[in-house]
Amino acid sequence: MATKQIDTRTNHRINAQPRLHQRAPEIQSYRTVNHALPLELEEPVRLEMTEQLNQLLADTITLRDLYKKSHWQVAGPTFYQLHLLFDKHYSEQSELVDSIAERIQALGGVSLAMAADVAETTRIERPPRGREEVPVQLSRLIDGHQVIVRQVRILARRAAQLGDDGTNDLAVSEVLRTNELQTWFLSEHLVNMPLVKAEEPAVGTGAA
Numbered sequence: 001m002a003t004k005q006i007d008t009r010t011n012h013r014i015n016a017q018p019r020l021h022q023r024a025p026e027i028q029s030y031r032t033v034n035h036a037l038p039l040e041l042e043e044p045v046r047l048e049m050t051e052q053l054n055q056l057l058a059d060t061i062t063l064r065d066l067y068k069k070s071h072w073q074v075a076g077p078t079f080y081q082l083h084l085l086f087d088k089h090y091s092e093q094s095e096l097v098d099s100i101a102e103r104i105q106a107l108g109g110v111s112l113a114m115a116a117d118v119a120e121t122t123r124i125e126r127p128p129r130g131r132e133e134v135p136v137q138l139s140r141l142i143d144g145h146q147v148i149v150r151q152v153r154i155l156a157r158r159a160a161q162l163g164d165d166g167t168n169d170l171a172v173s174e175v176l177r178t179n180e181l182q183t184w185f186l187s188e189h190l191v192n193m194p195l196v197k198a199e200e201p202a203v204g205t206g207a208a
């Protein structure tokens, strides 16, 4: 009969069996911040900042996912360029998601993470599950950017006012600048431009 090994230092039985299906109470609740952090930022400041950053995080995760949906579902003559562009923007938004979430944790807060919680929090309009035409895809993405750009400017100003320079820098240098640039790249696709033949001037409007 096999004998069980005993760790003589701890007197615990050593067992190779994984301990599965474990659960325990949360170690920190959502909408709280750690009390003692050596950041020289008061708890009320960190609470307000993490609350606003979680809103920004929910909207950024939603916009990121809207880009992947658009990347998969796009159709038509511009399929290839939009398929690639949507995925590039998706990757850039993914980096923002990580930066925002880690900023929340660095401030002692708790980041939103799961899809159901994000869906309850975001202010970006939910699209249908089915496919939509390109102008609608582009319009939805631009609307999503607009929600974020509006909020992040308010967040940046408030962060500066409260002395949270790190959050201000993240908001302006990363989130705002990336969203402004991506908005430009999308908007140019909605200009009604002739593809082959330039528009001829109307009769009687030529130079004198």
Ligand SMILES: [Fe+2]
Pocket (backbone or CB within 6 Å): 071, 087
């Ligand atoms: Fe892909």
